[in-house]
Amino acid sequence: MWRYFLPTRVFSGSGVLKINQTVFKENGTKALVVTGRSSARVSGALDDTIEILMNLDVPYVLFDGVEENPSFATVEKGGKIMGENDCDFVVAIGGGSPLDAAKAISTLNKNKGITCDDLYRGDSLAAFPIIAIPTTSGTGSEVTPYSILTDSNGTKRGFGMSSTFPIVSFLDARYTLTMSHEVTLATALDALSHSLEGEVVNNGDNPLVKMLSAESTAIIHRVLPRLMNRENDLTLREKIQYAAMLAGMVIAHTGTTAAHAAGYPLSSFKGIKHGIANAVTIIKVFERIAQADPERIARAIEPFESIGELEEFLDSFEVQKMVPALTEDEVQRWSEQSSKASHNKKTPGNLDRDFYIDLYRGLGKH
Structure with a gap:
């Protein structure tokens, strides 16, 4: 159904x-x-x-x-x-x-x-x-x-x-067209996280959502590297705008995963753009999900062939360099907060407090 x-x-x-x-x-x-x-x-x-x-x-x-x-x-x-x-x-x-x-x-x-x-x-x-x-x-x-x-x-x-x-x-x-280089990248990666996370939640159950996610992810995968070198290209801007809309349609039906919950404190307290915050948390979250349900992740990230390829794509934009190392107090407080977020209910795998401590401690090391 x-x-x-x-x-x-x-x-x-x-x-x-x-x-x-x-x-x-x-x-x-x-x-x-x-x-x-x-x-x-x-x-x-x-x-x-x-x-x-x-x-x-x-x-x-x-x-x-x-x-x-x-x-x-x-x-x-x-x-x-x-x-x-x-x-x-x-x-x-x-x-x-x-x-x-x-x-x-x-x-x-x-x-x-x-x-x-x-x-x-x-x-x-x-x-x-x-x-x-x-x-x-x-x-x-x-x-x-x-x-x-x-x-x-x-x-x-x-x-x-x-x-x-x-x-x-x-x-x-x-x-x-007037978006800065940073905002262009951050917003496009936000759309990518919506497309990927939404299909993780959907897991193919809704065929329309699956179709929208696959199209959105494919467009961003293909177009974003070109757009970052040709930011005044209206045709490329139109494609990314379309992909972002499709990704919005996806999460309108599914919501998002714990990658969003993990990213929120980075935006709220460190001023990190929301899309960048998603980009630096999503790999660890997807790796944990893959431990519980590898096929779900493999299907959700298409046309990326592996989490490793997705990580290489994100690393090509040097997203990790945009996030500072966190204090131990921040790690502890945010791990407690994120482990209680409602997003965890939609995220397969045991994303407990220890998982978030490991995730947050790993940030800022590049």
């Missing part, structure tokens, strides 16, 4: 916003435009969106205070602004952080009186319509219900419900 659910309408191609601009008017009467501090502007996506809203006579309010790894405080501030201005839909522009924040902001404002903590009760809450315009190619947030936020303790926490799927997503690879 398997299922497939994707309520998001996806429009893809150069100039896709202007070609399909009536969609903005179909989903509300006043927009809250949610962005980070720079990428939406630098990419041109914010200017294009505001021009369209003005042409359609759709009023809007701009909330451009979303930081990397958005905090509960930022989201609650955005929810207050949305409510005070009577906005009834959200336009999210940027990387995963603005998109994730927008989902939470929309839900908070639809359900008056709740806080960010209430998003994690497991309830199915309503949300105002969300339109997503990604400017990076990695998180797949444009086709998932997930929102990853950072609580007051600095811990990343994720939620998702059917109402927080974007109702519409616009994919225009021109908006990804």
Whole structure:
């Protein structure tokens, strides 16, 4: 038995916003435009969106205070602004952080009186319509219900419900051309981790998920090394954007493995890009899974022929050099935290505290 659910309408191609601009008017009467501090502007996506809203006579309010790894405080501030201005839909522009924040902001404002903590009760809450315009190619947030936020303790926490799927997503690879070299790599490796981890969880049970994962992994395997040497090549950008979307569709149905749980503290407390954090933890996690179920890993990583080949691919980008050695206190605290993460339930093998201690102690040795 398997299922497939994707309520998001996806429009893809150069100039896709202007070609399909009536969609903005179909989903509300006043927009809250949610962005980070720079990428939406630098990419041109914010200017294009505001021009369209003005042409359609759709009023809007701009909330451009979303930081990397958005905090509960930022989201609650955005929810207050949305409510005070009577906005009834959200336009999210940027990387995963603005998109994730927008989902939470929309839900908070639809359900008056709740806080960010209430998003994690497991309830199915309503949300105002969300339109997503990604400017990076990695998180797949444009086709998932997930929102990853950072609580007051600095811990990343994720939620998702059917109402927080974007109702519409616009994919225009021109908006990804202004990504830095580092962000281009980190976001693409984030997409790769989604594709691989999602299929580890799926294990071929859902044939559509398997198909999406295999295609996404193959594209990234083939295209990413070329893109890192030709970053202004729009055709290559389009391919990676497509692969990231496919990987998002994968994890929308499966979630991720313990590689994500292991990577979260590196992002939250060391400022390591999320995709890089995944890349430096995934090999150890997959090796442990392979001890329990080698065939599952062999199938999930196709077209990579072995974990060793996957490791060589990641090493070709020198990802290990991007992570510092950890203090013993960090190793102990993060191992305790990661060993209790819900991701472990979806990850075959005994990923106990000792496993994470070994993983974290191995980082920064290159």
